[in-house]
Amino acid sequence: MKVLFWVIVYWCSAITHASTTDINLNQSVQTLNDNGLWYSISNELTDLSIEEIELAFFKETTDFERVNGSIVGSSGSFLSRIHLTSESQQTVFVVPKANFIDRGVVYWQPDQGVARQVAQFSLLDGEQMPRLLHDQSFTMNLDQHDSGSLWIIIQAQHFPTPVPLTFYTQATFYQYLFIINTLTVSSVVIMLMLAVLALAIFFRTKQKLTLLCAGYIGLHGLGWASSSGLINYFFASLSVNLTYAGMYLFPFAVACASLFTQALFNCSKSHPVLSKYLIRFAQTSALMGVVMLFLPFQRTFYLAHLIAAFWVPFSIWIGVKMLSNEDYRAKYYLAGNLCYGLAIVYYSASHLHLIHYMIYPELAVVVALAIDCLCILLSLSEWLKVKQNDFITMLLESRIDPLTKVGNRLRMNEALEALSKPCAVTVIDLDGMKQINDSFGHNEGDRFLQNVAALMTKEVGHFAEVFRTGGDEFVLLVVVDNKEELPMIDQRLHHAILDLESILRESWPTAGISFGVSSTYGGLNSSDCLIDADLKMYQYKEARKNPQKSVGA
Numbered sequence: 001m002k003v004l005f006w007v008i009v010y011w012c013s014a015i016t017h018a019s020t021t022d023i024n025l026n027q028s029v030q031t032l033n034d035n036g037l038w039y040s041i042s043n044e045l046t047d048l049s050i051e052e053i054e055l056a057f058f059k060e061t062t063d064f065e066r067v068n069g070s071i072v073g074s075s076g077s078f079l080s081r082i083h084l085t086s087e088s089q090q091t092v093f094v095v096p097k098a099n100f101i102d103r104g105v106v107y108w109q110p111d112q113g114v115a116r117q118v119a120q121f122s123l124l125d126g127e128q129m130p131r132l133l134h135d136q137s138f139t140m141n142l143d144q145h146d147s148g149s150l151w152i153i154i155q156a157q158h159f160p161t162p163v164p165l166t167f168y169t170q171a172t173f174y175q176y177l178f179i180i181n182t183l184t185v186s187s188v189v190i191m192l193m194l195a196v197l198a199l200a201i202f203f204r205t206k207q208k209l210t211l212l213c214a215g216y217i218g219l220h221g222l223g224w225a226s227s228s229g230l231i232n233y234f235f236a237s238l239s240v241n242l243t244y245a246g247m248y249l250f251p252f253a254v255a256c257a258s259l260f261t262q263a264l265f266n267c268s269k270s271h272p273v274l275s276k277y278l279i280r281f282a283q284t285s286a287l288m289g290v291v292m293l294f295l296p297f298q299r300t301f302y303l304a305h306l307i308a309a310f311w312v313p314f315s316i317w318i319g320v321k322m323l324s325n326e327d328y329r330a331k332y333y334l335a336g337n338l339c340y341g342l343a344i345v346y347y348s349a350s351h352l353h354l355i356h357y358m359i360y361p362e363l364a365v366v367v368a369l370a371i372d373c374l375c376i377l378l379s380l381s382e383w384l385k386v387k388q389n390d391f392i393t394m395l396l397e398s399r400i401d402p403l404t405k406v407g408n409r410l411r412m413n414e415a416l417e418a419l420s421k422p423c424a425v426t427v428i429d430l431d432g433m434k435q436i437n438d439s440f441g442h443n444e445g446d447r448f449l450q451n452v453a454a455l456m457t458k459e460v461g462h463f464a465e466v467f468r469t470g471g472d473e474f475v476l477l478v479v480v481d482n483k484e485e486l487p488m489i490d491q492r493l494h495h496a497i498l499d500l501e502s503i504l505r506e507s508w509p510t511a512g513i514s515f516g517v518s519s520t521y522g523g524l525n526s527s528d529c530l531i532d533a534d535l536k537m538y539q540y541k542e543a544r545k546n547p548q549k550s551v552g553a
Contacts, residue, residue, distance in 0.1 A: 031166045038078040050107045070162040077155040086142040093173035095166045103155040110148035123232040133184045133228040134362040157297040187370035191221030209263040215256035217373040223249040247304045251289030258282035312341040329382040336375025343368030401468040404453035412467040416526045422483035424519035426476035427533040431512035433472040486521040514541035
């Protein structure tokens with residue numbers, strides 16, 4: 001009875017031979033374009049036996065509708081029947097150019113034999129062979145002069161690209177697999193490692209921008225690890241087809257990218273209008289991401305592409321604008337987004353079937369995205385460098401007197417605390433400062449202080465550090481290697497300050513300098529020296545007011 005069944009099938013096959021694609025496997029690589037290659041079938045038919053499917057197919061029932069053109073943009077189940085001829089014994093690797101596959105079943109029906117299932121190639125029940133990322137693959141072992149029909153059934157929620165069939169010899173397939181898998185895995189690993197690095201920087205610096213950078217890079221890395229089939233490959237026990245997950249993660253990745261851009265260029269202060277648009281775009285992308293979780297994948301796919309269609313040119317425009325403003329953080333930002341943008345255009349063209357056959361569209365995007373993520377991290381490093389420079393500048397400015405440009409009291413305290421060598425400390429108080437302010441105004445008083453600081457720096461700056469510690473108070477600090485030098489330093493400071501007073505009185509006749517010098521020569525520490533010098537300065541001032549008193553300085 002079974003033999004009779006296959007005789008009927010073979011006779012029907014001969015009658016309907018025009019509906020079968022023929023291919024002679026005599027080349028290392030052969031590709032069947034998907035134009036007219038597939039029949040649309042109901043999902044229920046995929047659960048039938050091959051005998052029932054074949055009988056229904058040859059009866060030309062309405063369950064099988066030949067697709068005129070490509071199946072790009074379609075969803076559901078499709079069947080193809082190809083008549084193969086092999087002149088030699090060989091193992092053939094077949095690659096259906098499809099990523100989002102929920103189910104793939106392959107039957108082989110020899111011309112003189114019974115059909116049998118030879119492969120399954122969905123992500124959840126594929127063959128035990130190296131997984132080709134971004135696409136599907138299965139093997140067939142053919143004998144010399146083998147001839148028969150190959151039945152392929154595929155099912156997915158969406159076919160974003162045409163689904164041609166490519167037949168490889170073993171050597172050419174593994175070359176192809178090596179290129180695709182190596183570049184994909186390398187790109188995903190680079191993205192995830194960069195995300196971990198950005199996250200580590202966040203835990204160290206607590207800077208919000210670094211967390212946004214980690215989200216930007218990490219979500220893209222996880223998205224492509226899912227979309228390529230890499231996660232399903234490494235976690236074979238998963239019962240969920242995660243190739244769809246990348247599209248659901250994409251809006252959140254773009255939301256992080258938008259907020260990262262806003263923070264990177266300090267838009268809230270420097271570009272408030274742009275800041276408002278970037279924040280709104282991030283909010284809209286995140287909201288669309290939440291909504292997409294409840295939509296059919298086909299709609300999710302197009303919404304994700306709609307977000308990309310806005311974000312890619314927007315980010316490139318921002319990079320150009322910032323670079324034109326000589327914000328050199330933008331050089332890496334723009335380079336990465338240009339690379340990614342060109343890959344997205346190429347990828348979208350393959351989805352829209354604008355060009356007949358485009359090689360490696362997914363691979364082009366994932367590699368470009370890895371380059372983009374590297375550039376984003378470099379732009380982050382530029383931002384951190386600017387932050388560090390700003391911090392150093394702020395740190396220095398906080399220790400510099402803004403009027404006289406010499407060290408302030410904080411800088412003096414740090415210098416004294418850090419001392420481990422002998423030193424001499426001189427406390428100076430300017431006389432006549434109030435009279436200058438009252439007679440000539442505070443602007444003249446400020447000029448007087450600036451002149452005093454400049455003279456001190458000129459006269460003693462080569463061996464003493466100058467600090468302004470109050471309104472008209474200054475301190476000189478001299479550090480020496482040998483305490484035996486200190487008595488000579490004391491005398492040198494006395495003469496230098498007296499000379500300085502003479503110079504000042506040429507421009508401000510009422511001005512004077514009261515001072516006290518102390519050193520660690522007698523066993524005092526640096527803090528005690530400061531107190532002792534301050535006391536001597538007041539004794540000196542009192543002695544000048546009352547010449548009959550001895551001068552303690």
